[in-house]
Amino acid sequence: MSNVQFAGTVLDHVKEHRSGMVADLAFAVIWVAVVTALFDVLQGPTWAYHLTLFAGVVGYFAFFMSLESALDAES
Template sequence: MSLVDTIRDHVAEHRSGMVVDLVFAVVWVTVVTALFDVLDGPTWAYYLCMLAGVVAYFTFFGSLDAARDRDD
C-alpha cells in the first residue's frame, strides 16, 4: 500500500471528525481574534486565549465522549 493510499484511507475513515475539528478551530480563532480586535488586549493574552483553545477542544470533546459512553 502506497503512502497516498494510506492517506486516502485515513481521510475517508475520519472525514466527519476532521471537518468537526476544522470547524472548531476556525470558530475559536475567529471569536478570539474578533474579541481582541474589539478589546485591543495585550498580545500575551491573545496567545494565551489561543492556547486555551487547545484545552477547550480536548475538554469539550472529552466530555462529549464521556457522555456518549455513559448513554451506551
C-alpha cells in the same frame, strides 16, 4: 514506504475520519475568528491573545473527552 503507499494511507485515513476532521476544522476556524475579533475590539496584550488561542486547544479536548464520556455512560 513509497510516496504512493503513503498517499494511499493518508487518503484512506481521510475517508474514514471525514466528519470528525470537518468538525475539528470548523471548531478551529470559529475559535480563531472569535478570539481575533474579540482582541481586535478589546486591544488586549499579545500574550493574552496567544493564551486565549491555546485555551481553545484545551477546551476542544476537554469538550470532546466529556462528550465521549457522556456517550459511554449513556450506553
